[in-house]
Amino acid sequence: MDAPIADSTKETVQKLPLLSTRASPRDGEAWITRLKEEYTALIQYVKMNKAADNDWFTIASNPNGTRWHGTCWSYYNGLRYEFDMEFEIPATYPVTNPEICLPQLEGKTAKMYRGGKICLTIHFAPLWQRNVPRFGIAHALALGLGPWLAAEVPDLVERGMITPV
Template sequence: MDDGTKQTVAKIPLLTTRAGPRDGDKWVERLKEEYMALIRYVEINKQSDNDWFTIESNPLGTRWQGKCWYIYNFKKYEFDLEFDMPITYPETAPEVAIPELEGKTEKMYRGGKICLTVHFKPLWARNVPHFGIAHALALGLAPWLAAEVPHLVDNNMIKHKEDK
C-alpha cells in the first residue's frame, strides 16, 4: 500500500457496529455508518480531484451497484460495478464484481468478481468490524483497477469506447 492510499484510508471513518443484513435494527445502524463513511470517502476523493466511482444501494442495503472508472493514457475506461452484502458481513468482505470484464483477466472469479484474496482479505479480517464498503473500494477495487486496466488495455483485452 502506497503512502497516498494510507493517508486516504486514514481519513475514512472507522465503523463500530458489528451487524450484517440479518441483524434488524443493528443493520440499520451499521448502514448509517456505512453511508457516513462513503460520503466522507467521496468528499476526500473530490477534494483531491480523484473522483472515480458512484455507488448506491437497494432500500435494504443488501445489493449495491454503480460505476467505477480508471483513466489510462488520457482515456476514461468506465465499468458497471455491483455486489451483494454477504450474510456474514462484516466478518466477510463484499465481493465486488465488474461483470463486463469477466473472463478477461486471471485476477477475477466467475461472475466478474475481482480477486482480492491474497492482499485484501487478510487486511479486512484484521480490521473487523471497523472496515466497511468505503474501505473495500479504497483498498480493494481502486488498486485492482490501477493494476488491471492498464494491463487489459495494453493487451487489447478492452478498448476505449471511442476506439470500438
C-alpha cells in the same frame, strides 16, 4: 504476506471513518445502525475524492442496503475506461468482505473469479479480517477496487481487452 499499501492509499484510508457496529443484514436494527455508518464513511470518501479531483466511482444501494451498484472508472494514457460495478452484502458481513463484481470484465483477466468478481483474497482479505468491524464498503473500494483497477486496467489495455469510453 500482505502487499505493501501505497502511501497515498494509506493516507486516504486513514482519513475514512472507522465503523463500530458488528452487524449484518440479518441483524435487524443493528443493521440499520451499521448501514448509517456505511453511508457516513462513503459520503466522507466521495467528498475526499471530489476535493482531491480524484472522483472515480458512483454507488447506490437498494432500500435495505444489501445490494449495491454503480460505475467505476480508471484513466490510462489519458483515456477513460468505465465499468459497471455491483456487489451484495454477504450474510456473514462484516466478518466477510463484499465480493466486488465488474461483469463487463469477466473472463478478461486471471485476477477475477467467475461472474466478474475481482480477486481480493491474497492481499485484501487478510487486511479486512484484521479490521473487522472497523472496515466497510468505503474501505473495500479504497483498498480493494481502487488498487485492483490501477493494476489491471493498464494490462487489459495493453492486451487489447478493453477500449475507452
